[in-house]
Amino acid sequence: MIGIVIKSTGSWYLVRAENNTLYRARLRGKFKLKGMKVSNPLAVGDRVEFDIEKVDEETAVIHKIEPRENYIIRQSTHKSGYSHIIAANLDHALLIATLVSPRTSFGFIDRFLVTAEAYDIPVTIVYNKADMYDEEMQDYQRQISFLYSQAGYQSLSVSASLNQGLDEIEKLIKGKTTLFSGHSGVGKSSLINRLIPDLAIKTSEISAFSDKGVHTTTFAEMFEVEEGTYIIDTPGIKELGVIDIPKNELSHFFPEMKELLNKCRFNNCTHFNEPGCAVVDAVRHNQIALSRYQSYLSIMHGDDNRK
Ligand SMILES: Nc1nc2c(ncn2[C@@H]2O[C@H](COP(=O)(O)OP(=O)(O)OP(=O)(O)O)[C@@H](O)[C@H]2O)c(=O)[nH]1
Ligand SMILES: [Zn+2]
Numbered sequence: 001m002i003g004i005v006i007k008s009t010g011s012w013y014l015v016r017a018e019n020n021t022l023y024r025a026r027l028r029g030k031f032k033l034k035g036m037k038v039s040n041p042l043a044v045g046d047r048v049e050f051d052i053e054k055v056d057e058e059t060a061v062i063h064k065i066e067p068r069e070n071y072i073i074r075q076s077t078h079k080s081g082y083s084h085i086i087a088a089n090l091d092h093a094l095l096i097a098t099l100v101s102p103r104t105s106f107g108f109i110d111r112f113l114v115t116a117e118a119y120d121i122p123v124t125i126v127y128n129k130a131d132m133y134d135e136e137m138q139d140y141q142r143q144i145s146f147l148y149s150q151a152g153y154q155s156l157s158v159s160a161s162l163n164q165g166l167d168e169i170e171k172l173i174k175g176k177t178t179l180f181s182g183h184s185g186v187g188k189s190s191l192i193n194r195l196i197p198d199l200a201i202k203t204s205e206i207s208a209f210s211d212k213g214v215h216t217t218t219f220a221e222m223f224e225v226e227e228g229t230y231i232i233d234t235p236g237i238k239e240l241g242v243i244d245i246p247k248n249e250l251s252h253f254f255p256e257m258k259e260l261l262n263k264c265r266f267n268n269c270t271h272f273n274e275p276g277c278a279v280v281d282a283v284r285h286n287q288i289a290l291s292r293y294q295s296y297l298s299i300m301h302g303d304d305n306r307k
Contacts, residue, residue, distance in 0.1 A: 001018070001049070001052065001060075002017070002048070002050075003016055003017040003018065003023070003048055003050060003060075004016055004045065004046070004047055004048070004222070004230075005042055005044055005045065005046040005047075005048060005222075006022075006044060006222040006223075006224075007044060007206060008042060008043050008044050008219070012024055012025065013026070013027070013042055013062065014206060015062070023059065023060035024060065025048075025059070025060035025061065025062050026060075026061060026062070027042055029063065037083065038076075038083050038085055039076040039078070039079045039084050040084055040085055041065070042085075043085035043086060043087055044086075044087045044088070044219075044220040045088040045090065045177060045220075045230075045232060046068065046088045046089065047065075047089065048065055048066065049062070049063060049064035049066075050062040050063065050064075051063065068088045069088075069089050070088070070119050070120050070121060071086075071088040071090075071119075072085070072087055072090065072121075072179070073086060074086055074219075074237065084219065086219050086237060087219075087220045087222075089177060090177055090232065091121075091177050091178065092121065092122050092173065092179070093116055093122070093123045093124075093179040093180075093181060093240070094123070094124050094169070094172070094178055095109060095112050095113075095123055095125050095181055095182060096180060096181065096186045097109060097125055097126065097128070097182060097183075097186060098127060098185075098187065099129070099137055099141055099144075100129055101185070102183060102185050106291040106292075106295060107298060108183065109148075110291075110295030110296075110299075111239065111295070113153065113253075114245070114250070114253045114254065114295075116240055117253040117255070121179070123153060124153070124172060125153055125154070126155070126156045126158055126191075127144075127145075127155060127157045127158065128159065128160055128186055128190075129159060129161070129186075130158055130164060131159040131164070133157075145157070147291065150256060150287070150288070151255055151288075151289070152255040152256065156168055156172075158191070160187045160190035160193075161187075161190070163194060166191075169191070169195065173195075173225065173231065174229055175228050175229055177222075178230070179231075179234070180192060180231055180232065180233050181237075181239075188233070189233075192231055196224075196225055199223060203223075219237060220234045221233050247300055248268060248270065250296065251271055251279065251296065256287075257271065257279050257282075257288065260278040260279055260282055261279075264278045264279065265277070270300070271296070272297070272300075
């Protein structure tokens with residue numbers, strides 16, 4: 001049978017089969033990822049082949065993992081030098097942000113976007129709590145949307161409380177697997193609950209399985225909005241994980257800089273203080289937002305601007 005992993009714990013997995021039945025599954029054999037030490041061979045979003053072991057106990061044995069289109073990782077918390085795959089096969093990510101309580105910083109947004117570029121996951125920025133924006137803030141929000149559109153990213157303004165703009169999110173996520181990310185308090189859970197009104201029922205269906213196991217930690221969960229449309233939530237994880245980008249390649253992950261790179265005088269230009277730098281020139285002419293360039297420098301210098 002074929003299915004998709006919707007929950008992954010240290011020792012077992014929950015698989016939703018094509019016919020929508022849930023199976024508690026374990027993995028048979030050893031699975032390794034080339035060139036990387038991972039603490040978990042299988043993650044949420046993985047597509048697998050499995051056999052049913054005992055039909056009455058809904059137990060399955062996974063014997064094949066389909067090749068991943070992409071995946072996001074973080075450092076393993078219990079095995080040093082190892083990575084933990086948070087989720088696999090993501091079509092899209094929504095970065096949930098707000099201008100108020102708590103305001104999301106440019107630094108955080110830009111780091112997220114850089115990592116998503118590296119993972120090859122398209123991102124849409126969703127500004128929630130629009131009901132709290134006064135006119136001045138609405139204006140500011142339009143400026144920010146323009147700023148990110150210059151860099152090639154779409155932004156949406158929504159309100160989970162007032163059910164505003166949710167149809168646009170529905171259109172964006174339809175038929176895809178979408179990661180929902182954002183700082184605590186931006187309204188990620190509120191949005192997911194609006195998009196999946198029977199989420200509580202679905203969650204209890206999933207946790208009914210968890211009770212059969214020992215205490216487990218999960219890093220990601222997958223919810224079905226409708227057939228073929230999935231949301232992945234990563235409770236407690238606000239960033240997209242760690243990725244080592246060589247400094248001389250960092251500008252490749254800023255789309256608006258990438259397209260200028262062959263215009264710099266030096267082909268190893270770091271866009272800092274070299275003469276004839278097309279990136280610095282574009283910043284001077286407001287074609288690249290100053291905040292984006294500041295984020296570039298800050299990541300370049302290894303500053304921790306998550307604060
Ligand atoms: N005014 C307003 N408040 C909102 C909106 N969406 C969420 N909130 C409020 O913001 C607070 C945080 O919302 P949550 O949905 O719990 O946020 P979260 O991002 O899931 O946060 P964690 O659960 O900590 O990860 C709650 O008090 C919500 O009622 C919105 O559109 N407008
Ligand atoms: Zn340059």
